[in-house]
Structure formats: structure tokens, C-alpha cells
Amino acid sequence: MSETSEINNTATERNQRLLAGKVVSNAMDKTIVVLIERRTQHPLYGKYIRRSTKLKAHDPDNTCQVGDFVEIAEGRPVSRSKAWSLHRVVEKAGEFDTAG
Secondary structure, eight states: OHHHHHHHHHHHHHHSOEEEEEEEEOOSTTEEEEEEEEEEEOTTTOOEEEEEEEEEEEOTTOOOOTTOEEEEEEOSOSSSSEEEEEEEEEEOTTSSOOOO
């Protein structure tokens, strides 16, 4: 019985939409604002253009700081503007800097 529920949980996780981006704000309680950048091709000229979207995501433990690179997952709405939640922190801000 528990095996089928585990299989169903992994199946729903596979269908989840994941996006990666940079945290630009953590001023709200249990909420982060993530900047998602994508490159699209201009329909007429063919030049690649950077487009960005800011999404609010649920961060239940307030673990993220501004500058962190995170992965967020789509889910059910938590509030009026939050339908994404923190999946994992890929890279903390300042980790890649070397003290010299």
C-alpha cells in the first residue's frame, strides 16, 4: 500500500514545473522574489534578447538571502500572488567568492 503512494509522489514531482533564478528580495515574511531570466529570439531580426520575470515563492523557513541562486517549483496557490515554492537552494550568495 505504501509503495503505491511513494510511486504516486514521485510521479507528481516529475510533472512539477521547475524554474531557476536569482533571489532579488526577501523583505517579506516567508516569501522571496525570484528573478527568472530567459533568452528569446526576436521574430523579425533574429537577435537573442534577454527577457525576465519576477515570481513570488513561498520560503517557509526564511532560509534564502538576496543573491542566492534557487530552484522553485510550481504548486497550488498559497496566497493571491504566490503559487510557487522553494524547491532547493542551488548556490548561496558569496559562496563562489574566494578570500584573497
